[in-house]
Amino acid sequence: MYYPEPLARLIDSFSRLPGIGPKTAGRLAFHVLRMKEEDVIDFAKALVNVKRNLHYCSVCCNITDTDPCRICQDKTRDGSVICVIQEPKDLVAMERTKEFNGYYHVLHGAISPMEGIGPDELRIPDLLRRLSDEKVQELILATNPNIEGEATAMYLSRLVRPFGLKVTRIAHGLPVGGDLEYADEVTLTKALEGRREL
Amino acid sequence: MYYPEPLARLIDSFSRLPGIGPKTAGRLAFHVLRMKEEDVIDFAKALVNVKRNLHYCSVCCNITDTDPCRICQDKTRDGSVICVIQEPKDLVAMERTKEFNGYYHVLHGAISPMEGIGPDELRIPDLLRRLSDEKVQELILATNPNIEGEATAMYLSRLVRPFGLKVTRIAHGLPVGGDLEYADEVTLTKALEGRREL
Numbered sequence: 162m163y164y165p166e167p168l169a170r171l172i173d174s175f176s177r178l179p180g181i182g183p184k185t186a187g188r189l190a191f192h193v194l195r196m197k198e199e200d201v202i203d204f205a206k207a208l209v210n211v212k213r214n215l216h217y218c219s220v221c222c223n224i225t226d227t228d229p230c231r232i233c234q235d236k237t238r239d240g241s242v243i244c245v246i247q248e249p250k251d252l253v254a255m256e257r258t259k260e261f262n263g264y265y266h267v268l269h270g271a272i273s274p275m276e277g278i279g280p281d282e283l284r285i286p287d288l289l290r291r292l293s294d295e296k297v298q299e300l301i302l303a304t305n306p307n308i309e310g311e312a313t314a315m316y317l318s319r320l321v322r323p324f325g326l327k328v329t330r331i332a333h334g335l336p337v338g339g340d341l342e343y344a345d346e347v348t349l350t351k352a353l354e355g356r357r358e359l
Numbered sequence: 360m361y362y363p364e365p366l367a368r369l370i371d372s373f374s375r376l377p378g379i380g381p382k383t384a385g386r387l388a389f390h391v392l393r394m395k396e397e398d399v400i401d402f403a404k405a406l407v408n409v410k411r412n413l414h415y416c417s418v419c420c421n422i423t424d425t426d427p428c429r430i431c432q433d434k435t436r437d438g439s440v441i442c443v444i445q446e447p448k449d450l451v452a453m454e455r456t457k458e459f460n461g462y463y464h465v466l467h468g469a470i471s472p473m474e475g476i477g478p479d480e481l482r483i484p485d486l487l488r489r490l491s492d493e494k495v496q497e498l499i500l501a502t503n504p505n506i507e508g509e510a511t512a513m514y515l516s517r518l519v520r521p522f523g524l525k526v527t528r529i530a531h532g533l534p535v536g537g538d539l540e541y542a543d544e545v546t547l548t549k550a551l552e553g554r555r556e557l
Contacts, residue, residue, distance in 0.1 A: 163451040165424040167408040174402040178387050187448065189376050193409050194422065201410045204372040205403035210365040211391050212399045224392065226363040250385065253361045 168194070220291070222267045222284040224249050232265060239263045241298040243291065245317065247271050247305055255303065263301075266291065271309035272316055278309075280316060288317075292324045299327040306333055366392070418489070420465045420482040422447050430463060437461045439496040441489065443515065445469050445503055453501065461499075464489065469507035470514055476507075478514060486515075490522045497525040504531055 164172065168190055176186035193201055217223070218230035225231070232238065232252075242263030246252055252265050268283040291297065302317055304310035318328045333351035335344050344352070362370065366388055373384035391399055415421070416428035423429070430436065430450075440461030444450055450463050466481040489495065500515055502508035516526045531549035533542055542550070 163454045165413060165422060165428070167405065167412045167424055168422065170401075171405040171409045174398075174405045177398070177402075179390050180383070180386070185378070188378070190409060191446075191448065192377050193406060194413060196410070198410050200372075200375070201406050203368075204375075205406045207365065207369040207372045208391060208399050208403045208406075211369045211388060212394070212396050214365045215363060215392060224363060224366065226365055230363070248389075250389065256361045 220287075221265050222269060222287055223252055223265060240294075240296040242301060243288075243297055243299075244301040244303050245288065246303050247310065247313070251303065251305075261301075263299075268304070268313065271304055271313040273309040273312075280320075283313070285317070285320070289321070292321060292326065297326065299329060301329050301331065303331045306331075415482075418485075419463050420467060420485055421450055421463060438492075438494040440499060441486075441495055441497075442499040442501050443486065444501050445508065445511070449501065449503075459499075461497075466502070466511065469502055469511040471507040471510075478518075481511070483515070483518070487519070490519060490524065495524065497527060499527050499529065501529045504529075 171190040171193060172183070172186045175181055175189045176183050178186075181189070193204075196204075214226050215224050216226075216228070218225045218228060218233055220229045220233040223230050223232070227234070239262050242261075243266050244255060244261060244263055245266045245268060246255065247268050247270060249267055252267060255261050255265070266284070266288045268285065268288075270278050270283050272278060272280055272283070292300070300317075300321060302314040304313045314330055318330075321328060332355050333348065334355050335341065335348060335352045341349070369388040369391060370381070370384045373379055373387045374381050376384075379387070391402075394402075412424050413422050414424075414426070416423045416426060416431055418427045418431040421428050421430070425432070437460050440459075441464050442453060442459060442461055443464045443466060444453065445466050445468060447465055450465060453459050453463070464482070464486045466483065466486075468476050468481050470476060470478055470481070490498070498515075498519060500512040502511045512528055516528075519526060530553050531546065532553050533539065533546060533550045539547070
């Protein structure tokens with residue numbers, strides 16, 4: 162070990178993060194050395210605060226520092242629609258569109274036999290509990306457009322059938338700004354299947 | 360802002376690091392959420408410790424948690440050679456070779472008019488002070504093989520001429536394991552110039 166011990170420890174901490182190898186970890190640690198002390202302290206506080214002050218919303222299971230979360234507290238939203246997503250990040254992506262004004266439900270994953278994730282690992286019981294509220298009329302399944310997401314959407318659509326709700330799935334098709342030439346066959350097939358009259 | 364505030368802060372802290380954009384910062388922050396609390400606390404401590412417990416060695420200007428640093432304290436090393444390098448990272452690279460047994464001097468940069476770094480920004484006075492020690496007989500200039508590193512080596516070699524030392528520059532040539540076909544012309548020229556009899 163050629164690095165002084167405090168530096169070696171920080172490099173080790175950085176290199177435990179996903180996608181950060183030992184070289185990048187070294188570069189980041191050296192950057193921290195050159196940072197202002199107050200910024201480093203803010204960084205350290207932010208790390209611990211994320212762990213200590215965030216938990217899951219008791220309604221939608223999103224991560225939040227209030228309970229219920231700000232979205233579930235917002236009474237101006239449309240209570241008739243719940244959009245089911247896999248991860249808190251997906252919620253942020255949806256909110257960015259500014260097109261959806263209902264509530265969310267975060268599953269925290271998708272069914273994946275390969276990774277040993279079954280329906281029991283997801284926040285499905287919390288979802289079912291919310292569906293017994295008579296206000297809810299539509300469930301939008303916005304899980305990812307991949308095998309796991311599709312399997313989860315399929316599973317959920319069958320599971321909630323007794324509730325007699327409208328269950329919809331977000332559309333598949335070509336990404337806007339994309340190029341037909343570079344679209345893979347499956348996406349193109351889905352785009353064709355989902356074509357609409359203009 | 361769709362993220363709860365503690366998370367947004369951590370994302371902000373991560374995205375200030377070099378080479379980490381907002382998407383990666385988000386991914387890292389979500390990873391921290393899933394980490395064990397004690398690991399997060401260790402990470403936070405490591406950050407602050409690096410800033411608080413590391414300083415520059417009063418002899419070689421390397422970063423260290425002891426003073427003088429462990430290498431400068433090591434009396435078994437060869438006091439007749441000082442190897443001048445740009446960054447603490449370069450020292451680690453040199454030590455990894457296990458071929459060098461002298462002492463080091465870390466300049467903390469290289470002369471770069473483009474970035475406004477002149478000789479005054481480097482740890483050159485500390486180096487000159489060490490050269491007045493009669494034991495020192497050779498100065499190895501191991502700055503980087505690029506414009507800034509070459510300029511710094513050139514500058515130093517002239518500056519230390521009055522000391523009457525042997526001043527050497529590390530060799531340029533083809534990297535071991537490399538391929539002649541992919542070597543750039545300048546490296547190949549240097550490799551030819553530096554050819555040795557076998």
